[in-house]
Amino acid sequence: MSPPLDIQLTDWRHHALELEKQVNQVIVGQSKAIRLMNIAIFARGHVLLDGGVGVGKTTLLQSIARGIGGAYERIEGTVDLMPNDLIYHTFLGPDGRPQIDEGPLLRAGEDLSVFFFNEINRARPQVHALMLRVMAERHISAFKKEYRMPHMIVFADRNQVEKNETFEIPSAARDRFMMEIPIDIPADRELKKSLVFNTKFQHAEKLTQQVDSSILKFDQLNAFSDRLQNHIQSSDVLEEYTMDLWEATQHPEKFGVTMESVDVSRVIQTGASPRGMGMLMKAARVNAWLNGRDSLYPEDIHAVFHEVISHRLVFNAAYENRRTALARELTSNIIRTVAVPSLSFSKAA
Amino acid sequence: MQCLLLAVSVLLTATSSQAAAPTLSVVNPPSTYGVHIGDVLTRTLVVDSGGDILAKNTLPKKGRKQNGIELVGVAVQSQAQSGHTRYTVQFDYQVFAASATPSVMYLPAEKLTVAATTVDIPAWGFWFSPLVTGGTTTARKNILPEVKTPLIDSHVHQQGLVVSLSITVISLLALLYINADGQWLPFMGGAFARAHRQLKRLAKSAKPKTAAEEKKALVYLHQAFNQHYGANIFARDVDEFVRLRPGFKGLQQEITQFFEASNQSLYDVKSRDSRQVIAQLVQLSKRLRDCERGVS
Numbered sequence: 001m002s003p004p005l006d007i008q009l010t011d012w013r014h015h016a017l018e019l020e021k022q023v024n025q026v027i028v029g030q031s032k033a034i035r036l037m038n039i040a041i042f043a044r045g046h047v048l049l050d051g052g053v054g055v056g057k058t059t060l061l062q063s064i065a066r067g068i069g070g071a072y073e074r075i076e077g078t079v080d081l082m083p084n085d086l087i088y089h090t091f092l093g094p095d096g097r098p099q100i101d102e103g104p105l106l107r108a109g110e111d112l113s114v115f116f117f118n119e120i121n122r123a124r125p126q127v128h129a130l131m132l133r134v135m136a137e138r139h140i141s142a143f144k145k146e147y148r149m150p151h152m153i154v155f156a157d158r159n160q161v162e163k164n165e166t167f168e169i170p171s172a173a174r175d176r177f178m179m180e181i182p183i184d185i186p187a188d189r190e191l192k193k194s195l196v197f198n199t200k201f202q203h204a205e206k207l208t209q210q211v212d213s214s215i216l217k218f219d220q221l222n223a224f225s226d227r228l229q230n231h232i233q234s235s236d237v238l239e240e241y242t243m244d245l246w247e248a249t250q251h252p253e254k255f256g257v258t259m260e261s262v263d264v265s266r267v268i269q270t271g272a273s274p275r276g277m278g279m280l281m282k283a284a285r286v287n288a289w290l291n292g293r294d295s296l297y298p299e300d301i302h303a304v305f306h307e308v309i310s311h312r313l314v315f316n317a318a319y320e321n322r323r324t325a326l327a328r329e330l331t332s333n334i335i336r337t338v339a340v341p342s343l344s345f346s347k348a349a
Numbered sequence: 350m351q352c353l354l355l356a357v358s359v360l361l362t363a364t365s366s367q368a369a370a371p372t373l374s375v376v377n378p379p380s381t382y383g384v385h386i387g388d389v390l391t392r393t394l395v396v397d398s399g400g401d402i403l404a405k406n407t408l409p410k411k412g413r414k415q416n417g418i419e420l421v422g423v424a425v426q427s428q429a430q431s432g433h434t435r436y437t438v439q440f441d442y443q444v445f446a447a448s449a450t451p452s453v454m455y456l457p458a459e460k461l462t463v464a465a466t467t468v469d470i471p472a473w474g475f476w477f478s479p480l481v482t483g484g485t486t487t488a489r490k491n492i493l494p495e496v497k498t499p500l501i502d503s504h505v506h507q508q509g510l511v512v513s514l515s516i517t518v519i520s521l522l523a524l525l526y527i528n529a530d531g532q533w534l535p536f537m538g539g540a541f542a543r544a545h546r547q548l549k550r551l552a553k554s555a556k557p558k559t560a561a562e563e564k565k566a567l568v569y570l571h572q573a574f575n576q577h578y579g580a581n582i583f584a585r586d587v588d589e590f591v592r593l594r595p596g597f598k599g600l601q602q603e604i605t606q607f608f609e610a611s612n613q614s615l616y617d618v619k620s621r622d623s624r625q626v627i628a629q630l631v632q633l634s635k636r637l638r639d640c641e642r643g644v645s
Binding site for chain 2: 234
């Protein structure tokens, strides 16, 4: 017999915050990214990481994977990577005969909890297609049987600096990721000095080992996530506000949203998708739960709005080159401008 | 009394060249103007006659009238000194002229006889000033208006009145500015003043308050905050709001509590006592309005 829901919620929150705390101790200056990744874990969403080289993404992921428990797998995106490379690889066995072994996607079976796709945009679209299908369905057929990966969360990294031999992830594919989380170099000078001069940060494996293993039970996350999502309530005011936000991603000019350097009515080709808005609410509910609430507040939406929405926005081609900056400005201005609570709601009520 | 002494040396016409010539000094009246009818003018003659004797019977007779001037007094005094005699003769003339306009008149010339010598006293001219310059027509012209009754200087009192009235008006305006709900003066139409008016209207009705009215009340106040902040404001922005609007710093705790309560009211599913919430919002909006007007 499982304990009452409120006790489960409290226990899981305790574990979630403990995971955050321990990861924050080994990865400094990334508390916001760690909170967002924690949210993604409990919202069961895949994550696109956006950051430069050597900022500690791998260490961060390994630390989180250790805290979640389960298996951690990783693959490097290259221009010659083929879909099969995710499924199996061949080699000569001790007896000199060719053998086939399961690839990184299948190797851990149902124990796979974190799959890290490094530089996903270096891989070909065929690989993207397979990966995105697995992300959506969490199972794949191979070797004449069905492999299930029900607990897997994909963390993918994009190389945003180099454009040669890269394949841009199309908007439909980006939409499969719940969040795009920036991993930036810490702004604080003391933290940067610590990263450079404190030798403990130069041993990634030792750092990772400092996080307790299996703080969370990876194979119970799906079930708990469902209970969590059902538990957090949203009022009609907040639902109206969410609809306003959604509409504002499509027609920002209707809400008086402006942007400094561009005509806002010409920037957006397509706003957030229904799936994107659904993911926004899932992530916001987790944020409310982490803050000890049973109801959604606008602050919960704001906490994840940029990371959930910005990579889903489709800009007109002329503005794609400035996507990162424009998306940040647009989402910030939407939050600043779309009123909550609004009088239109009160009149309707 | 000042006297103008005119000393005239008169060369006496002497019939005898051997005798010593008498000397004469004449003291005329002091002023040649401003003489009115009835005034008495006095001429004093001082004659040093040597050893000769003044013939008193040659002096003019008292009562003689000539050209409006009457000789009203003749007095002679003599003083003998070693070998010669000094005679002091005083003629008093009274003016009886009938001229209606200022005119020149003369005390008549006189003659004194000392032994065989005649001493000539020249006439003395002066301006006669009539007391009345004309008839009633002229008098009417010359009538001066009566001196006005001196007024009490009310300048200080007027200033006091103006200052008092000004203070009263300013005080009334200040009271109006502080307490009035309406937008009767400039700077009274702030966002919180408007919210307070709307909330008071909402709170007035005796009907039981619904959740929708409670939310409407919250919207009024949120709108006022948004207007002051220039964007949507949430609980996390309260510090920044107070930094931008230091006038509200005194209510920072209440503002934070408002946002917490608003979140519970708007987003929590639990119901609250709407009447009490609205009443609290009316009070809070009044305090916020005071901050807005800078009178808290």
